[in-house]
Amino acid sequence: MRLNPYFKEEISRELKDHSILMCYQCGKCSSFCPVFNLSPEKFNPRKLIEMVYIGAEDVLKTEDIWRCTTCYECFENCPQKVNFVEIIFLLRTKATERGYAPKIPMQELVLVRKEGFSVQISPRAKKWREEVIKIGG
Ligand code: SF4
Numbered sequence: 001m002r003l004n005p006y007f008k009e010e011i012s013r014e015l016k017d018h019s020i021l022m023c024y025q026c027g028k029c030s031s032f033c034p035v036f037n038l039s040p041e042k043f044n045p046r047k048l049i050e051m052v053y054i055g056a057e058d059v060l061k062t063e064d065i066w067r068c069t070t071c072y073e074c075f076e077n078c079p080q081k082v083n084f085v086e087i088i089f090l091l092r093t094k095a096t097e098r099g100y101a102p103k104i105p106m107q108e109l110v111l112v113r114k115e116g117f118s119v120q121i122s123p124r125a126k127k128w129r130e131e132v133i134k135i136g137g
């Protein structure tokens with residue numbers, strides 16, 4: 001794994017509140033996280049922060065950063081008020097800029113730009129919606 005000694009500073013500098021620097025790895029975020037509780041082997045917010053701390057920039061290539069539901073449970077229970085959701089948004093932005101975003105979110109982005117929806121709407125559903133709108137006046 002390639003380590004970038006400047007990665008933590010880069011992330012901290014780009015966060016509005018620099019709260020990532022306040023993390024002392026207690027793991028409370030993970031214990032309150034619904035995704036961690038469902039599949040601890042696939043997603044662990046405390047570990048994600050640790051990866052940023054050690055400079056493991058390859059975290060941007062992992063699917064882990066896309067598993068957070070942004071529910072804010074971790075933030076509400078963090079003794080240091082580390083804003084994990086802000087961190088995850090930044091990591092996702094960086095991953096997307098570098099072309100590492102997984103296919104599904106990228107496909108959704110293309111669809112939203114093209115159709116205005118994040119899922120493909122069938123011609124039948126579109127017609128039905130137009131009729132409902134007409135009836136609704
Ligand atoms: S709860 Fe807060 S301080 Fe503890 S590991 Fe998570 S982010 Fe760090």
Ligand code: SF4
Pocket residue numbers: 029032033034035036045067068069070071072073074075084085
């Ligand atoms: S915001 Fe993300 S990391 Fe935090 S508790 Fe919710 S799912 Fe877990």
